[in-house]
Amino acid sequence: MVRYINVRSRTRTEFIDITEKVQEVINEEEIKSGICFLYVPHTTAGITINEGADPSVQRDIQVTLNKLIPFEGDYLHREGNSAAHIKSSIVGASRSVIIDDGRLVLGTWQTIYFCEFDGPRHRRVVLKFISDRL
Amino acid sequence: MVRYINVRSRTRTEFIDITEKVQEVINEEEIKSGICFLYVPHTTAGITINEGADPSVQRDIQVTLNKLIPFEGDYLHREGNSAAHIKSSIVGASRSVIIDDGRLVLGTWQTIYFCEFDGPRHRRVVLKFISDRL
Amino acid sequence: MVRYINVRSRTRTEFIDITEKVQEVINEEEIKSGICFLYVPHTTAGITINEGADPSVQRDIQVTLNKLIPFEGDYLHREGNSAAHIKSSIVGASRSVIIDDGRLVLGTWQTIYFCEFDGPRHRRVVLKFISDRL
Secondary structure, rough: EEEEEEEEOOOOOEEEEEEHHHHHHHHHHHOOOOEEEEOOOOHHHOEEEEEEEOOHHHHHHHHHHHHOOOOOOOOOOOOHHHHHHHHHHHOOOOOEEEEEEEEOOHHHEEEEEEEEEOOOOEEEEEEEEEEEEO | OOOEEEEEEOOOEEEEEOOOHHHHHHHHHHEEEEEEEEOOOOOOEEEEEOOOOOOOHHHHHHHHHHHHHHOOOOOOOOOOOOHHHHHHHHHHEEEEEEEEEEEEEEOOOOEEEEEOOOOEEEEEEEEEEEEEEE | OOEEEEEOOOOOOEEEEEEEHHHHHHHHHHHOOOEEEEEOOOOOOOEEEOOOOOOOHHHHHHHHHHHHOOOOOOOOOOOOHHHHHHHHHHHOOEEEEEEEEOOOOOOOOEEEEEEOOOOOOOOEEEEEEEEOOO
């Protein structure tokens, strides 16, 4: 009833398109209508939905977040990744997407991104579906 | 099973109260108990729930976001609306609200706002209901 | 069908761990599989999920939010708590968590925090469950 998507980040901050992987799980589970819950079980990562057509958009989001929440600062947390924790609480570690007619209901320009804020790491996204029609 | 609310923004950044429109759809669908999913299929807009009694509150939120994420900056995205994309990822493009006894479960001061970050435009909000009781 | 958790904040900004209280309600409701919706019916508070092992993490998040959104500023809202409203829209007033095998599906380091941004106050969190298996 719970599914997982594995994600491998390569750099410190990185947005990874998981849209197709989510759709594949929906196809496998044969969900026709309902809600797809995407949950990141990590405290230094997040989920966002934003433009996928121009890669500059996700770069601008990351650069701006890095300016607002610098990697180095007056942080007390000793692991050196406080910025990543803060970004996770701002962007959020979960998101819900509607499923209709077997497909994710996304806008024309929308892409589902796993947001790595403290990579590189092996990560997971948990998927749960609530179906209201077969 | 999926419903839409049309929204028309008049300025560049604007919060538009959609609470009553959402409640009207709940009435029409006769949902008594469950969850209402609100989803914005746009990458330069969002959904937030905040105070509606004093219009200064939404103005203060918008002005502060505009200060933190200026319209002009070292952005690579050529369309000139990177700030709107960034705000969308910070505020979020979806939100869930509980329905009980046929009504949205909102706090006394809460209003559901469609957040325009790159107007003026014609926009839509997608609504999906998961009902657990008739 | 709707449950409440009472929270008592002691200072102006404070993150309060509600993980165990949420799990207790899940146990009482005997939810085995589904989604737990956490909703804050307040406009100067929020919900976040972040690291609970080192208390420095939540302190770093609060201090950074306080720097980005100062308590005093060019705010129009007369009640003097605009910063709290802004933080509420950035962090978000609701969150969904997956339930599997009767337990919240949380990562190893994840804690569910009620975020007080305008305390001290008596607060509530609304809980709603969508169960897909008994």
